[in-house]
Amino acid sequence: MLNRNSYLDIRSNYSLEKSNTFGLDVTSESFYIVKSLNDLRNVLSENKTRKITVLGGGSNIIFTKFLDGLCLKIDLKGIDIIEEHKNNVIINVMAGENWHDFVKWTVNNGFGGIENLSLIPGLVGAAPIQNIGAYGVELKDVFISCKTINIKDQTEKEFDEKNCLFGYRTSRFKNIDKNIYIITSIKIRLTKEKHKYNISYGSIKEEIGNREINLKSISKAVIKIRKSKLPDTNLLGNCGSFFKNPVIHESKYFELKKKFPSISAFKVEKNQYKVSAAWLIEFLKYKGKSIGNVGVYKNQALVLINLGGATGKEVLSLANKITYEVYSTFKINLQPEVEIL
Ligand SMILES: Cc1cc2nc3c(=O)[nH]c(=O)nc-3n(C[C@H](O)[C@H](O)[C@H](O)COP(=O)(O)OP(=O)(O)OC[C@H]3O[C@@H](n4cnc5c(N)ncnc54)[C@H](O)[C@@H]3O)c2cc1C
Structure with missing residues (x-):
């Protein structure tokens, strides 16, 4: 719908379902496709008091609730x-x-x-x-x-x-x-x-x-x-790796290695090891598991998938469960790679 107060084609109550690769059906209060730098300057100066969310291909974003303010989809080409x-x-x-x-x-x-x-x-x-x-x-x-x-x-x-x-x-x-x-x-x-x-x-x-x-x-x-x-986002909603691979001090790594000899990690810098988050999640038997409409991909434990009609809250709840169990077992704090809004 056109915002009558502006010459800019700002849509109201716009569904973002097709604008994020996880396929989460969340509504944006306002949505605008930015086609030129001038457009961008104008839309920003006309909406100074509003909350602005920037959107690219939506392949690293999890929408958990109604997106208030103005969502700008960047479509600058060249x-x-x-x-x-x-x-x-x-x-x-x-x-x-x-x-x-x-x-x-x-x-x-x-x-x-x-x-x-x-x-x-x-x-x-x-x-x-x-x-x-x-x-x-x-x-x-x-x-x-x-x-x-x-x-x-x-x-x-x-x-x-x-x-x-x-x-x-x-x-x-x-x-x-x-x-x-x-x-x-x-x-x-x-x-x-x-x-x-x-x-x-x-x-x-x-x-x-x-x-x-x-x-x-x-x-x-x-x-x-x-x-x-990796699952094809057109067939199975996902955001690629959901978590980052945690980087830990070598003393902690040696301690874990004693307890979990098959732990997968490699040295990244002096005294620092990068641990495979996929290994941690797989160890906890989450690979291939699902809760409600969200699952852990059967071929790659780092990827959470939309089994159909998933909500951002469901994604968050599975992600929190995994984070909690990883911490309880390994005392490692998993950090999301995706942006959670
Ligand atoms: C199947 C799959 C595989 C993936 N594999 C990889 C991989 O191998 N390596 C990797 O690094 N990532 C990977 N990703 C993650 C993702 O593709 C990247 O992070 C990508 O750069 C996100 O681009 P996007 O345009 O979709 O960003 P969006 O998801 O739209 O946005 C991501 C963040 O960037 C901000 N943003 C977007 N555009 C702009 C802009 N122009 N200016 C300011 N802020 C902006 C958004 O506000 C948001 O915070 C994968 C994702 C999927 C689904």
């Missing part, structure tokens, strides 16, 4: 090569581009650096929020900067890689500056030749087998592996 050098290119991508389509574009153009990040759902603008990563590569490895607009005063600011404070599935935008900025575009550097292939993670090497190692074969292998492990 991919530009802004500098071309002998060995690399600098590319500017607008926040509303689909991440995987962009990866395909880079691979088809022979630009290397994000082929391991093939098939991650969502939009480009959300990629810096949690510094998306997979198969040994993170966004930060190719990232130069991102442009943002401040939600409150519409000032524009560019953050370079260092200033984004990237970490494992995190950045300043998920922490100190949560809900302050809208990312409108990102700038990344990719290789044109002398690509640094990263095939040591997962089973990429085995999947490629005797074929030539190049951008296309790596991307293809990653897509195949991901399809075999």
Whole structure:
């Protein structure tokens, strides 16, 4: 429905069911699709007093209740090569581009650096929020900067890689500056030749087998592996990994190792071990289990799934149950990777 007080096409009481990959049927008080930077500036300045929620592809969000205020779906488009050098290119991508389509574009153009990040759902603008990563590569490895607009005063600011404070599935935008900025575009550097292939993670090497190692074969292998492990969001609502892999001190790890010899973990930094959250959940026999309309995926214990008609509250209740039991058994605090609203 058109908001009569504005020339902007703001819809009221809009169902977000098709706007989040978990398929949660939650209503947004107001919903607006942002198609240009001017649109974005206007809608923000006309709605200064309202609560703003930014939405990309909805693949990392769990809606647990009616979303009050204004939900802005980012649909800014454009991919530009802004500098071309002998060995690399600098590319500017607008926040509303689909991440995987962009990866395909880079691979088809022979630009290397994000082929391991093939098939991650969502939009480009959300990629810096949690510094998306997979198969040994993170966004930060190719990232130069991102442009943002401040939600409150519409000032524009560019953050370079260092200033984004990237970490494992995190950045300043998920922490100190949560809900302050809208990312409108990102700038990344990719290789044109002398690509640094990263095939040591997962089973990429085995999947490629005797074929030539190049951008296309790596991307293809990653897509195949991901399809075999993760549920297709079009068939089974989910948000990918629900929890982060907890990082613990080595003394705690050695203690756990004595008690649970098969615990899965690897050293990440001096004195720090990253524990497989999937292993912890599987150990507690949650893999394949369901409560009401929400379940733990049978092939990957880190993924919670919508068995049909699930509500955000049901998701939260299963997530809380798992978190509680993990803590009771291992004294480890699981943190959600997804944004819970
Ligand atoms: C099957 C599956 C597999 C996945 N695999 C991976 C994986 O391998 N690695 C990985 O890192 N993630 C993975 N994810 C999680 C998810 O795809 C990423 O986090 C992705 O970047 C989210 O993008 P989105 O556009 O859907 O963001 P949304 O879910 O729409 O939003 C996520 C958060 O970012 C904020 N946000 C979105 N866009 C903007 C913007 N332009 N400016 C400011 N804030 C914004 C939102 O407010 C919200 O807080 C997976 C998800 C699924 C469903």
